Amino acid sequence: MMAKLLTIQSSIFQVEGQSSLLAAKYVQNWKTENPRGEVISRDLVAEPIPHLTLAHYQAFNTPQEQRSLEQQAMVHYSDILIKEISAAETVVMGVPMYNFTIPSTLHTYFDHIARAGVTFRYTDNGPQGMLVNKKVIVFAARGGFYGDDHAQSAFLRQFLGFVGMTDVEFIYIEGLAVAGEAKEKNLAAANRRITELS
Known part of the structure; x- marks a missing residue:
């Protein structure tokens, strides 16, 4: 079976963002190790995901046979995103920190893939995720130093x-807005980890 990797980028600097650059390096190494593998790319800045609205919510919760054409189009768009991530064994995310959290574009993407009965379900023992058996690598780029407990x-x-x-494995690139040795050490450590994972 062909290996598949999904890369998701959310930096406003797109391919020039530090999280994007490191994610791209990992993907290149993965392609070397998996020459017949397939890479699916999702750039959330180049192709923004529409914000979740009441209309989307109603479309997701309307039985298929009762959906209007507009609702069908909304669900189909979400289905494409879910199909991409469902098919991938490895998911690589480039995630900068904006105002102490993830980019709004990435949050909006999450809104479209979190669908009851499709990517998670409620059971007597609580919610159960359905996107299983995946390795997720998050390249988290930050201007300051915040660590894992954030x-x-x-x-x-x-x-x-x-x-x-x-x-899920986090590879942090911190101190990007701070000049000096600590920033360079973080970049070097991130690059070493990419090599180790390859």
């Missing part, structure tokens, strides 16, 4: 785990 990391773990993706 709300941004906690939210990503909580959301990804909610839809079934519990094997």
Whole structure:
């Protein structure tokens, strides 16, 4: 079976963002190790996801046979995003920190893939994620130094785990707005980890 990787980028600097550059390096190494593998790219800045509205919510919760043409189009768009992430064994995310959290474009993407009965379901034992058996690597770029014990990391773990993706590794690139040795050490450590993962 052909290996598949989904890369999701959310930096406003697009391919020039530090999180994007490191994610791209990892993807290039992955392609070398998986020459017949398929890479699916989702750039949330080049192709913004529409914000979730009441109309979307109603479309998702209307039985298929009762949906209007407009509702069908909304659900179809969400289905495409879910099909991409469902097909991938490896998910690579470039995630800068904006105002102490994830970019709004990434949050909007999450809004479209979190669908009851499709990517998670409620059981007698609580919610159960359905996007399982995936390795997620998050390249988290930050201007300051915040470490792993931060709300941004906690939210990503909580959301990804909610839809079934519990094997998550964070590679932090911190201090990007701070000149000096600490910034360079962080970049070097991130690059070493990419090599180790390849």
